[in-house]
Amino acid sequence: MQTATLFDLPAAQTPPKAVRTASRPPLALGELPVSSVPAAYHREHLFSPKAKTAAVVDHRPGDLFPALPDPSREPKAWVVWRRTEASVSTPDFLGLQAGDEITIVGDTAATVVSTCRFGAVVRYALPRSPWATESHAEMYVTSRNQFGHWYR
Template sequence: MQTIALFDLSTDPTARPMQRRAPLPLGELPISSVPAAYYGEHLYSPKADTAALVDHRPGNRFPPLPTSPSGPKAWNDWWRTEASVPTPDYLGLEPGDVVTVVGSGTATVMSTCRFGALVRYALPPSPWADRTHGEMYVTARNQFGHWYR
């Protein structure tokens, strides 16, 4: 089963919205609402403290995410006002996209924000489990096209 990792967005106004997009080749920086960079063949969005040190493509809508502060109250404020701000995409991922997540298999992108993409994946059936799905944020993609945090 082939999964989509990054996407080339169509500029054709007559294109159907549910049309499957072609994956971008590994190593190519996506056009995204957040900054995009490569390091050691891994795609990620650089934070403000490292963006000046690495070559990166600026985000179309957002600058690099400020580094998270320490302390529960400061971190909570940072999460609400900076990190969890909704975005149209995260490094080319959009809600509804299907990706491969390291250690979890196939997952569906549920939402995107400046911090990353929230994905949902199926949990193995178990008589002790009360949930059928798990969720996690993915923030980077490795050289094999698999996403992770």
């Protein structure tokens, strides 16, 4: 009878090939995008300001939505805010559209999955590991730094 040891590794599986779509050219740094949500460029970072911030920062208004109201600190009210305000689907977020390929912090390539008033959901590949159960992860991005990398 053979028993598994700590160093017995499963056979490596070949990951499916990613289908690349043609992306639009990235927005130039320092330029405010035409977007359905408000856009601000402050201290070399591009972001969508919330209502209180929009009152004090020079910004471009959104084509479809005003600045997102600030969330409540009360938990139940925050859930309502998240569902009714922040998670509303949009055609784009700061110029990002579903299918765009971007770079997130750490110089990692990611693909935009969906956009809402709060941000954009992106999917990126995880490092290969025989112990990994997932090949990809998702996260929100809400801002872009002066190097063109998106982050939350």
